[in-house]
Amino acid sequence: MRVRKKYIRSIVEQLLATNDIRSAPVSVEKIAGALGVEIRKSPAEENLSGFILRDGKTGKATIGVNSAQHRNRQRFTIGHELGHYLLHAGHSLHVDENSMAGFKVSWRNADSGEGTDIEEIEANLFAAELLMPAAFLREDLKPYGTLDLLDEESLDEAFSALAKKYRVSKQAITYRLGNLLGNLEYLHR
Amino acid sequence: MLDRKSFYVSVGKKVKQARENSSYTQEELAAKVSLSRTSITNIEQGRQQFMAHTLIEIAIALSVPLASLLPEINTKFADTLDEKLKDLPPNERRWIKSTLKKSAKTRA
Numbered sequence: 001m002r003v004r005k006k007y008i009r010s011i012v013e014q015l016l017a018t019n020d021i022r023s024a025p026v027s028v029e030k031i032a033g034a035l036g037v038e039i040r041k042s043p044a045e046e047n048l049s050g051f052i053l054r055d056g057k058t059g060k061a062t063i064g065v066n067s068a069q070h071r072n073r074q075r076f077t078i079g080h081e082l083g084h085y086l087l088h089a090g091h092s093l094h095v096d097e098n099s100m101a102g103f104k105v106s107w108r109n110a111d112s113g114e115g116t117d118i119e120e121i122e123a124n125l126f127a128a129e130l131l132m133p134a135a136f137l138r139e140d141l142k143p144y145g146t147l148d149l150l151d152e153e154s155l156d157e158a159f160s161a162l163a164k165k166y167r168v169s170k171q172a173i174t175y176r177l178g179n180l181l182g183n184l185e186y187l188h189r
Numbered sequence: 190m191l192d193r194k195s196f197y198v199s200v201g202k203k204v205k206q207a208r209e210n211s212s213y214t215q216e217e218l219a220a221k222v223s224l225s226r227t228s229i230t231n232i233e234q235g236r237q238q239f240m241a242h243t244l245i246e247i248a249i250a251l252s253v254p255l256a257s258l259l260p261e262i263n264t265k266f267a268d269t270l271d272e273k274l275k276d277l278p279p280n281e282r283r284w285i286k287s288t289l290k291k292s293a294k295t296r297a
Binding site: 040041042044045048051053056062064065066090091092093095 | 194238274285287
């Protein structure tokens with residue numbers, strides 16, 4: 001299975017449109033609410049970030065968020081879990097742990113196969129698309145004209161301002177922009 | 190909803206047991222059903238959500254009834270919270286339980 005980039009973008013675009021969200025910051029809680037997904041927060045150790053639980057009988061889903069983590073991180077966690085909710089229907093409980101690279105998996109049945117890695121990548125992409133939609137970024141990058149990639153100071157300033165506006169970490173916005181730059185489809189559209 | 194993950198893990202164990210009972214290697218079984226050895230490994234580990242006809246071919250190759258490769262439908266897949274939590278590390282289990290006790294969070 002491959003990462004369904006176009007599919008994920010189209011779902012997110014639909015979500016943003018139906019919830020009438022046209023600029024950053026994107027309220028992930030509003031979107032969760034519109035999807036009928038409940039969000040509950042409580043503190044946990046730093047290595048845990050979130051989980052999604054589906055009730056087999058009622059079909060109701062609950063997202064748990066580690067409230068001890070930074071607010072921006074919690075937003076990303078909700079986006080990530082919503083991604084699992086919409087993209088990966090087969091799992092009734094999914095717990096996400098932190099790792100240096102972002103998200104690591106912990107299945108209730110310990111073995112993690114190749115498929116689960118793809119699911120994590122998809123959930124991360126979903127969260128990035130949702131919190132930092134390409135179309136929003138394109139607008140918000142306009143005032144910067146051309147950014148000098150070698151001018152670290154002004155780059156850092158720009159990324160900080162964007163991170164603040166989108167309510168995501170600087171790391172997340174940097175990674176997202178790097179990803180979009182690598183995406184020719186975006187550049188040529 | 191059926192817990193798919195544990196379903197495939199359970200089928201995988203049954204396939205492995207049946208294969209070993211027939212004294213086939215993974216390669217031998219793979220050749221009989223036109224799959225790669227890796228696919229057999231993945232099926233046995235519960236990592237591959239195979240198609241229905243694949244399981245029938247495996248049953249034929251191993252000369253076992255199809256039903257013997259399928260798990261009993263019982264509470265094991267009935268999706269209770271305790272069942273879902275039972276294989277998690279204790280700290281995760283505690284956190285999930287305490288989170289679920291919290292009242293639902295409305296807008297932040």
